[in-house]
Amino acid sequence: MNRITSRLGLTAIALVSGSALFAQSSTTGSVSGSVVGTNGRAVAGATVKLTSGQISRTALTDASGTFRFGLLNVGNWSVQVSADSYQNSNASVLVTTNENQALTLRLASVGSATVAVSSSTAVVDFTTNQTGLNISMENLTAVPKGRDFNDLVQLAPGVTNSGALGGPSISGASSLENSYYIDGVSTQDMRKGFQGGSLPVDFIDQVEIQTGAFKPEFSALGGVFSVVTKSGTNQFQGSAWVNSDLYRSQAKPKQNAAAQQGNPFERNDFGATVSGALIPDQLFYFIGVNQTKTDRPGSTNLINLTSGNTTGEDTNLYAKVNYYLTSDQQLTATLQNRESTTAQPTAYPYSGDANWGYSSKFKTENFGLSYDWNISSNVQLSVKAGQTTFSTAVTPVDLANNLVNDTMRAQNIGLTAGSSFYRGGYGVYERLNENVTTQYRADLSWFSGNHNYKIGISQMEAAYTLDDSASGASAQFFNGPGVLSTKSLPYTVVIRRATSGAFNGIYRQWYYNEKSTIKAKYMATYLQDTWEMSPGLRLSYGGRFESQELINNAGATALKFDDLQDLFQPRVGLTWDPYNTGQTKLSINYAKYFVAVPMQPIMRTGGTEIYVRNYYSVANTSYNTSTGAWSINVPTNVLANVSSRIDYGIYFTAPPLADGTKLTSRVEWVMGIDHIFKGGTFDGWTVGAKYINRKLRNPIEDSVIDTAYAGYSILWNPKPGPVSYTPSPVLDDALNPHLSGGKIRFTAAENLFKEAYNDYDAFVVTGEKKSGAWYFSGSYTWSKLFGTYEGLGQSSNGQADALITSTFDYWPYVGEGLLPIDRTHIVKAFGSYTVDLFGNPLTIGLSGVMQYGTPKSLFDDGTASGNPALDIGGYHNAVPKFGQYGSEGRTPRNATFDMLLDYSYQYMGYRISPNVTVFNLFNRRTATTTNIYGTTSAGSANPFYGFETGWNTGRSIRVGVKVQF
Numbered sequence: 013m014n015r016i017t018s019r020l021g022l023t024a025i026a027l028v029s030g031s032a033l034f035a036q037s038s039t040t041g042s043v044s045g046s047v048v049g050t051n052g053r054a055v056a057g058a059t060v061k062l063t064s065g066q067i068s069r070t071a072l073t074d075a076s077g078t079f080r081f082g083l084l085n086v087g088n089w090s091v092q093v094s095a096d097s098y099q100n101s102n103a104s105v106l107v108t109t110n111e112n113q114a115l116t117l118r119l120a121s122v123g124s125a126t127v128a129v130s131s132s133t134a135v136v137d138f139t140t141n142q143t144g145l146n147i148s149m150e151n152l153t154a155v156p157k158g159r160d161f162n163d164l165v166q167l168a169p170g171v172t173n174s175g176a177l178g179g180p181s182i183s184g185a186s187s188l189e190n191s192y193y194i195d196g197v198s199t200q201d202m203r204k205g206f207q208g209g210s211l212p213v214d215f216i217d218q219v220e221i222q223t224g225a226f227k228p229e230f231s232a233l234g235g236v237f238s239v240v241t242k243s244g245t246n247q248f249q250g251s252a253w254v255n256s257d258l259y260r261s262q263a264k265p266k267q268n269a270a271a272q273q274g275n276p277f278e279r280n281d282f283g284a285t286v287s288g289a290l291i292p293d294q295l296f297y298f299i300g301v302n303q304t305k306t307d308r309p310g311s312t313n314l315i316n317l318t319s320g321n322t323t324g325e326d327t328n329l330y331a332k333v334n335y336y337l338t339s340d341q342q343l344t345a346t347l348q349n350r351e352s353t354t355a356q357p358t359a360y361p362y363s364g365d366a367n368w369g370y371s372s373k374f375k376t377e378n379f380g381l382s383y384d385w386n387i388s389s390n391v392q393l394s395v396k397a398g399q400t401t402f403s404t405a406v407t408p409v410d411l412a413n414n415l416v417n418d419t420m421r422a423q424n425i426g427l428t429a430g431s432s433f434y435r436g437g438y439g440v441y442e443r444l445n446e447n448v449t450t451q452y453r454a455d456l457s458w459f460s461g462n463h464n465y466k467i468g469i470s471q472m473e474a475a476y477t478l479d480d481s482a483s484g485a486s487a488q489f490f491n492g493p494g495v496l497s498t499k500s501l502p503y504t505v506v507i508r509r510a511t512s513g514a515f516n517g518i519y520r521q522w523y524y525n526e527k528s529t530i531k532a533k534y535m536a537t538y539l540q541d542t543w544e545m546s547p548g549l550r551l552s553y554g555g556r557f558e559s560q561e562l563i564n565n566a567g568a569t570a571l572k573f574d575d576l577q578d579l580f581q582p583r584v585g586l587t588w589d590p591y592n593t594g595q596t597k598l599s600i601n602y603a604k605y606f607v608a609v610p611m612q613p614i615m616r617t618g619g620t621e622i623y624v625r626n627y628y629s630v631a632n633t634s635y636n637t638s639t640g641a642w643s644i645n646v647p648t649n650v651l652a653n654v655s656s657r658i659d660y661g662i663y664f665t666a667p668p669l670a671d672g673t674k675l676t677s678r679v680e681w682v683m684g685i686d687h688i689f690k691g692g693t694f695d696g697w698t699v700g701a702k703y704i705n706r707k708l709r710n711p712i713e714d715s716v717i718d719t720a721y722a723g724y725s726i727l728w729n730p731k732p733g734p735v736s737y738t739p740s741p742v743l744d745d746a747l748n749p750h751l752s753g754g755k756i757r758f759t760a761a762e763n764l765f766k767e768a769y770n771d772y773d774a775f776v777v778t779g780e781k782k783s784g785a786w787y788f789s790g791s792y793t794w795s796k797l798f799g800t801y802e803g804l805g806q807s808s809n810g811q812a813d814a815l816i817t818s819t820f821d822y823w824p825y826v827g828e829g830l831l832p833i834d835r836t837h838i839v840k841a842f843g844s845y846t847v848d849l850f851g852n853p854l855t856i857g858l859s860g861v862m863q864y865g866t867p868k869s870l871f872d873d874g875t876a877s878g879n880p881a882l883d884i885g886g887y888h889n890a891v892p893k894f895g896q897y898g899s900e901g902r903t904p905r906n907a908t909f910d911m912l913l914d915y916s917y918q919y920m921g922y923r924i925s926p927n928v929t930v931f932n933l934f935n936r937r938t939a940t941t942t943n944i945y946g947t948t949s950a951g952s953a954n955p956f957y958g959f960e961t962g963w964n965t966g967r968s969i970r971v972g973v974k975v976q977f
Contacts, residue, residue: 320359
């Protein structure tokens with residue numbers, strides 16, 4: 013990991029290299045090292061005192077001259093060193109989260125000359141093999157960035173966008189495979205796996221983005237994104253700000269017959285922070301509040317209907333209290349309350365006249381409590397507890413009318429034939445979608461000789477509640493076995509169109525989840541030893557064991573993984589300072605990670621989801637091509653009147669688990685070199701090079717192996733070879749030809765599936781420096797992502813249903829090749845430069861990303877492959893051309909640049925900083941996505957195949973001012 017440690021000014025102290033021993037957590041850092049005289053001999057009994065804006069901590073060096081400070085709050089600490097017969101010395105050090113500052117402090121004897129040392133020194137952390145970015149917000153003050161801390165993850169090497177899925181892709185993983193923390197509390201939304209937290213950047217002190225080589229206390233198939241918020245100090249201080257997007261100056265949105273960008277919108281946010289000490293040197297507080305208001309003008313659709321404005325209001329409150337029982341014992345409490353409302357009274361689909369107007373409310377409540385205790389200089393304890401709540405509720409404007417997807421209407425009014433035309437009301441909506449997660453964690457670190465041991469336990473329990481409904485009239489329906497439902501429920505309507513263009517009957521469709529609650533339990537134990545084998549050579553080894561259990565709506569176990577042998581995650585890393593100068597680090601690391609299974613697949617397969625289509629033929633229905641009026645002309649509660657029934661609930665609910673199914677894992681190798689230049693042209697530069705290899709294996713998916721007899725799915729690790737499972741008591745019977753010896757069995761010849769896997773290879777080069785008036789950080793990443801499995805989420809189509817994505821439903825739908833978020837080359841650079849203007853600092857910040865496009869594929873009904881019989885599931889647009897991904901070239905190369913101007917001056921004791929940010933400075937409107945479907949879901953040729961469907965947002969300008977005191 014490369015990182016600039018700024019303001020490391022030293023007088024009478026020389027910084028070289030130091031001890032590997034440390035004690036830190038996801039919210040704290042550490043400082044360790046030794047004190048020596050000018051002759052290089054250890055100084056025993058020296059007093060080392062560290063002082064922050066809150067407290068002071070003191071340690072005496074032992075007989076070998078070493079000292080250590082663990083569990084230090086992040087931020088700037090002053091260092092004072094004194095010893096008999098030596099000059100007293102002062103310094104400062106920046107403590108960063110989850111890292112150790114390893115120092116050797118060289119004292120000058122009384123009467124000797126002061127040792128000259130650079131006032132700003134970069135350091136390499138030899139206690140970790142982690143890759144990624146660890147940075148203080150102080151270095152990002154003048155770097156162009158979004159207003160939310162989640163925007164910061166894109167600064168790290170190896171991070172890109174996760175395509176249609178949204179969110180960050182870290183080291184080849186989808187955005188559902190990352191772990192997220194705010195002040196040590198997990199904010200991962202375990203419904204699907206996305207980030208659930210949101211905070212303005214003004215509340216943040218430090219950001220850590222781990223892209224690989226995680227320590228045993230962390231596990232993720234993707235990356236680990238952690239932030240530490242600001243804390244109060246003995247000095248009373250605060251800030252206030254206002255920002256406004258000049259939406260009228262934003263470039264015009266792009267659109268074509270297939271897609272339309274949203275209109276530019278008015279956005280204003282304002283907020284304030286205040287912090288200080290309630291009890292000096294003991295009790296500190298930080299409070300931040302931010303409110304954002306948005307107003308987006310409605311778009312005009314293909315039939316010239318203009319939607320109403322969408323208004324939003326988001327209020328985010330965060331509070332933090334640090335209480336020191338003693339200088340070695342600290343209690344920290346955090347509280348976040350966020351409420352976000354959105355309303356659009358009238359909203360029209362891009363093609364149609366349905367009223368999709370709505371109001372919604374999103375709420376976040378996070379609470380965290382941590383206790384850090386330096387029991388002695390050799391033993392530290394850190395305990396954390398927290399609870400996160402995410403909830404969403406939607407209220408449609410039109411609840412009276414059923415939603416109608418009319419595939420006939422478009423061609424009858426002059427639009428593209430075969431496209432959907434939406435009429436009626438809102439359709440399916442979420443009355444309540446809520447996740448509550450409770451978590452606990454305890455870490456114990458201790459030192460023995462040249463070993464630093466760490467053992468920990470963690471537990472997380474989550475409960476996911478979903479209650480859907482739909483607009484319009486209700487009706488009974490017939491399910492797969494031909495049984496009439498016992499109650500009436502709202503439905504949606506699909507007007508079918510034949511390939512010839514003629515009317516082809518009507519679907520009534522029920523697709524939503526009546527109130528269900530899914531629960532999950534995740535428990536982990538981990539152990540690590542960092543062993544300083546010899547000066548400059550350090551070995552870290554350990555492991556993690558994590559068990560998981562997911563419980564369905566009926567209270568029964570749906571998935572459970574708790575076998576120690578199968579779930580052990582080894583972690584082994586070696587670092588070497590070949591010259592023992594503290595300037596060069598060679599490293600190699602091996603690790604294995606397992607997925608934390610989200611609850612969404614169990615909600616889909618173990619909740620009360622209804623997914624039924626009842627089809628009424630042309631003979632029993634009517635449609636007026638002039639007016640669009642339709643009707644079902646027969647009683648719908650008579651089974652004989654239903655021409656066909658599709659009940660996905662029968663085939664995909666509570667699928668059996670195949671024998672030998674393993675939890676999804678990723679094996680990783682990381683090798684690298686980091687070097688700090690001292691002296692000469694490149695003095696102060698930190699550079700690094702890393703090679704990363706990641707192999708994802710044993711994805712769990714639901715698949716239909718037997719399409720001839722039963723046609724329902726099982727959960728398994730897709731791969732060639734024989735398959736067996738315990739029969740389902742509901743779906744299997746004695747007539748199943750695959751029943752043998754009490755098991756359903758398929759031979760290798762009957763199983764035509766490819767293995768589910770992906771491989772990620774990357775070579776990353778980084779460079780970073782802060783020197784006086786300027787700061788720069790840059791990276792180049794070459795990577796390749798290849799395989800058959802996109803990840804827990806599908807970046808190609810945005811499906812966020814882990815374990816039950818559509819790709820592995822049937823064997824012909826599985827392709828192999830370059831995956832949708834593969835980007836061969838990515839160059840990133842950001843930084844700032846400060847000049848004097850009228851006696852005050854003017855800072856210019858720039859950031860830029862240049863990257864290759866993503867692979868394009870073609871999916872259809874098998875026609876492009878010369879074999880329509882491949883569409884055995886009847887999806888009509890799921891067969892990859894010739895079974896290959898990425899066969900149709902790439903989206904265009906893309907480059908965007910942002911710029912910020914920040915001018916600061918003092919007025920009556922206040923620091924006032926007006927600023928202007930220009931996003932997409934050169935207004936590059938490159939296409940980012942295209943339509944990849946050669947046929948529609950109805951089986952007709954897709955007139956929009958190959959059309960651009962997404963573009964860079966046009967140039968926009970944000971102005972703001974910040975006042976600090």
